[in-house]
Amino acid sequence: MSKTKQVAILGLGIFGSTLAETLEDYGVEVLAVDIDPACVERIADNVTRAVVADVTDKDQLLELGVADFDTAVVAISKHFEESVLCTMILKEAGIKNVIVKARTKRKKMILEKVGADKVINVEKDMAYKVAKSLLRRSIVDLVELDSEYSIVEIKVMPDWVGKSLKMLNIRSAYGMNIIGITCVDAKQMNMDFTADYVVKDGDHFVVAAKTKKIEEWDYLTRD
Secondary structure (H helix, E strand, C coil): CCCCEEEEEECCCHHHHHHHHHHHHCCEEEEEEECCHHHHHHHHHHCCEEEECCCCCHHHHHHCCHHHCCEEEECCCCCHHHHHHHHHHHHHCCCCEEEEECCCHHHHHHHHHCCCCEEECHHHHHHHHHHHHHHCCCEEEEEECCCCEEEEEEECCHHHCCCEHHHHCHHHHHCCEEEEEECCCCCCEECCCCCCCECCCCCEEEEEEEHHHHHHHHHHCCC
């Protein structure tokens, strides 16, 4: 797989390391940096480049070529001052997209003031996603494409069974565009279907839809 994107990860705790390895697995060129040699050694074989350096030292970061990266993630967990300094250095270096990890609203506000393009609260965001997954009834899986749209796997509704896609007119009725069907009697997703396909009990649809709209639909389909 060709490298199509470059991301610098500053801080190699659990979050930073997992992010770096996952991006690398998907063909992203990753520069992983931490001041702790043990953290760097642990990840060295799994990323494009892993380096021991002080992420608050502007000269060291510039020597590593961070200014050539479009995206950088500041994943420092323990020392907020280091996160702030690192963020400032990255923005001064001209990096367009700097994402920073933080735990409180106050820290989020400070990081945004010094230039962070996006601040994430890993624990809060994950708790929110888990809570939403526990509340789902018809949604099996949801992958956000952007801030508005998602690809979603849903269970077919009982009153859809025995009807054709033409009869149901899912797109007009619910705002969902069906892109695949996982049939109850087949292991692979069927993408070669027509409007005459008759829905079977146990079928799953893979649809593209507005995230907010499909989550509202899922909530309204509750008993």
